[in-house]
Amino acid sequence: MTMAGKRIELRGLIVSSSEKAADYLSKELPHQNFGDIFHVHTAGEARRYLVENDVDAVLINAPLKDEFGLELAVDIAESNDCGVLIFVKAENYEQVNYRGESSGVLTLARPVNQQLLGQALNFLRVMELKIKRLQEKNRxxxxxxxxxxxxxxxxxxxxxxxxxxxxxxxxxxxxxxxxxxxxxxxxxxxxxxxxx
Structure with missing residues (x-):
């Protein structure tokens, strides 16, 4: 994807206690122009990482070892200019979506097929590029x-x-x-x- 003729590679953060899920997401992100992808296992690690690093999208595979992950998702969405996507079990979808959507958290129920995941990642990428354009206009x-x-x-x-x-x-x-x-x-x- 380009913005004003320049190719933009986005930075992604995967927060997942499961290595298998993190590996799967890591393989999908490059297809959506995500270049730098970092993986952490807990909400605490994610918060520490985000203090020192900017990312364009955060993918949270709930539950995490130290918390469920919704509070982390909401905190990130409200305090950063990045897209936030949280994956939850199907039975938790309605509750998590209800609590997260007003903060800008996108919720997907597991299991997620590859097509839906691709569409969700594309949506995050498009929104992030739009945010970047708006920030440039603001500057x-x-x-x-x-x-x-x-x-x-x-x-x-x-x-x-x-x-x-x-x-x-x-x-x-x-x-x-x-x-x-x-x-x-x-x-x-x-x-x-x-x-x-």
Missing amino acids: TLQSKIEEIQLINRAKLLLMENLHFSEAQAHRYIEKNAMDRCIKRRDFAESIIMRYQ
């Missing part, structure tokens, strides 16, 4: 807001110190930035440094 908007604030601050300083009107200050910044082949933001910063 761009934040940068634009900061630029507008800097320019407005510079205009205010020009109005106070050189008695320009707002239109004159705006034109002064635009023209000087263009004449010097620099960004308006950079010229605004130089005005702020000069008059503060």
Whole structure:
């Protein structure tokens, strides 16, 4: 999968007390563009891993050795920007899904066939890429807001110190930035440094 022409490899964390289940999931993840896949056995290990590492998706095979896994799933979904998928026994599906869905936890009942697993992983991947695009747009908007604030601050300083009107200050910044082949933001910063 690509985002703006770049191939994106996602990072996955598998939390499973069962080696067999972890191996199965590890073999399925690369088909959905997951490159780095890490495996831990307990909720405690998962929490410690996530303190120091970012992942794009967490797959939890419940129950775990130290807790069922739903609390972990909800904690991760509410505190991280990653997809969370929890696998539970069929008889636990309704209860787990009911408690997890409002936090953004995707629940699948075991046994899971390969097609359904592939679709769920694809869904997580698509949602993660969408989140990444939204985060990039957010960063761009934040940068634009900061630029507008800097320019407005510079205009205010020009109005106070050189008695320009707002239109004159705006034109002064635009023209000087263009004449010097620099960004308006950079010229605004130089005005702020000069008059503060």
